[in-house]
Amino acid sequence: MGILHDIGKYFLMIKLSFSKSCKKEVLYKQIFKEINDLILDSIQIVSILSFFIGGVVSIQMALNLENPLLSKTLIGYATRQSVILEFAPTFISIIMAGKVGSYITSSIGTMRVTEQIDALEVMGINSLNYLVFPKVIAMLLYPFIITIAMFLGIIGGLLAMTLTGVPSESYIQGIQMDFESYHITYSYIKTLVFAFVLATVPSYHGYYMKGGALDVGKASTRSFYWTSIIIIILNYIVTQLLLA
Amino acid sequence: MIEVKNIYKSFDKTEVLNKIETVFYRGKTNLIIGQSGSGKTVLLKCLLGLYEVNSGEILYDGISSKNMGINEKLEISRQMGMVFQGSALFDSMNVLENIRFPLDMLTEIDENEKNERALKFIERVNLKDAIEKLPSELSGGMQKRVAIARAIVMNPKYLFCDEPNSGLDPKTAIVIDKLIQEITKEYNITTIINSHDMNSVIEIGENIVFLKEGLKIWQGTNKEILKSKNKEVDDFVYSSELLKKLRV
Known part of the structure; x- marks a missing residue:
């Protein structure tokens, strides 16, 4: 019953976030602030992770394709598919559930604990619209981060192969092999679904938290736990619907 | 002026406010006092419109809270200002x-x-x-x-303050109390302060409502409270050793 109650409350929160809108100028300002906090501040960690994970993926592919009958182009092909289909959209989203999700839960949770949300309500402001809606809009730029992750993951693979001694021509030929643009579409659809989850689930955990400073930490942990689980389940559902 | 008419508030089966009937005057510092758990915060939140009362009504300069539409509620809430216990900046x-x-x-x-x-x-x-x-x-x-x-x-027409001097040293607390009182007079606001600080009661209590276990026990001014014959008020006012000594 507890989970059903939470699911209902979560959808009501989303409905309220999109209703009784605050002034446009205020929302614009908030959206730009959120783009900075959620998107631009995440580029560095996503770039570093993608680059090195791309390198590791290609090395492991090379390790498993030692058979001389198998073409070296398969390394580039497999790396590209892994990065585009799973690593960039899903793995990065799980990392973002920790990075962005914890930030959202703790910042909204702290506002709850210090009565800042009550202050907004007393002023007659729809606090959910003011706090959650700009995050949802800012996360529409999340595919931009995933594009960087895809690009750097493949480049990381290329560099690792060059250092390992695999000819870069084979790798480049591999990443161009049997390219299906629908896989990119699939990947971006997933990314947008995850972006919505990343903006709203941590907001829910922060907004409805109760207690003091210690509970803000607990809410952040709970938020990461649930955001990751929801992302993994939705990943399966979207993949089943779009690729199966 | 805010008139509270026979309000009753409970959470599930727990009765928090029972038949509260009182008036908070414009241009005066009105204090709601009482021990922790007496219903002060719930009364303040009912006045702010954050809690719906189960029965009774609240009149904001004659406008009843009963059957108020969303727009009317919004209009009233925009005439309210609130100072939170932790400032909420x-x-x-x-x-x-x-x-x-x-x-x-x-x-x-x-x-x-x-x-x-x-x-x-x-x-x-x-x-x-x-x-x-x-x-x-x-x-x-x-x-x-x-x-x-x-x-x-x-x-605002109405200013609500929840424990405005909690966490402050006695000297700063008096400065804040005095500032609220000056602003109340200057802008002719109906100010309602939730407090359990006897210094505030003595310094700025022009209209004091004393609550105990959800009931209004006593109402009067700061001068009257020190001479009150009501046992419960007396126990609250003279709960500190210092005040007991000063009384003698």
């Missing part, structure tokens, strides 16, 4: 931005006018030198003054 905004915030959110006036109005109240609470500072750079007393300025920047 927005961490990411400096003093000027915090005070300007209600103007940015709720008015259509131009930027210059907003700044002028905010600066007027910043000067009123003596924070001219702290305009650019963030809440984390301010002392507790300064934070309370910012909260007061933010609460009155929209020229």
Whole structure:
């Protein structure tokens, strides 16, 4: 019953976030602030992770394709598919559930604990619209981060192969092999679904938290736990619907 | 003026307020006092419209809270200012931005006018030198003054203060109490302060409502409370050893 109650409350929160809108100028300002906090501040960690994970993926592919009958182009092909289909959209989203999700839960949770949300309500402001809606809009730029992750993951693979001694021509030929643009579409659809989850689930955990400073930490942990689980389940559902 | 008529409030089966009947006067500092758990905060939240009462009504200058539509509620809530116990300032905004915030959110006036109005109240609470500072750079007393300025920047008819001097040293607490009283007179506001601080009661209690276990036990002024014959009031007022000694 507890989970059903939470699911209902979560959808009501989303409905309220999109209703009784605050002034446009205020929302614009908030959206730009959120783009900075959620998107631009995440580029560095996503770039570093993608680059090195791309390198590791290609090395492991090379390790498993030692058979001389198998073409070296398969390394580039497999790396590209892994990065585009799973690593960039899903793995990065799980990392973002920790990075962005914890930030959202703790910042909204702290506002709850210090009565800042009550202050907004007393002023007659729809606090959910003011706090959650700009995050949802800012996360529409999340595919931009995933594009960087895809690009750097493949480049990381290329560099690792060059250092390992695999000819870069084979790798480049591999990443161009049997390219299906629908896989990119699939990947971006997933990314947008995850972006919505990343903006709203941590907001829910922060907004409805109760207690003091210690509970803000607990809410952040709970938020990461649930955001990751929801992302993994939705990943399966979207993949089943779009690729199966 | 706010009139409270026979209100009753419970949470599930727990009765929190029972048949509260009282008046909070315009231009006066009205205090709600009582021990922890007496129902002070719930009464304040009912007056703020954050809690719906189970029965009875609240009249805001004659306008009844009963059967009030969303727009009427919004209209009343925009005539209210609130000073929270922990100040509730927005961490990411400096003093000027915090005070300007209600103007940015709720008015259509131009930027210059907003700044002028905010600066007027910043000067009123003596924070001219702290305009650019963030809440984390301010002392507790300064934070309370910012909260007061933010609460009155929209020229509210009703000002609510929840334990405005909690966490402050006695001297700063008196400064904050006096500031609230001065502002109440200056802008002719109906101010309602939730407190259990006897210093506040003695300093600024022009109309005091004493609650115990959800019931209104006593109502009067700061002069009357010190001479009250009511045993429960007497126990509360003279609960400290210092006041007991002074009484003798």
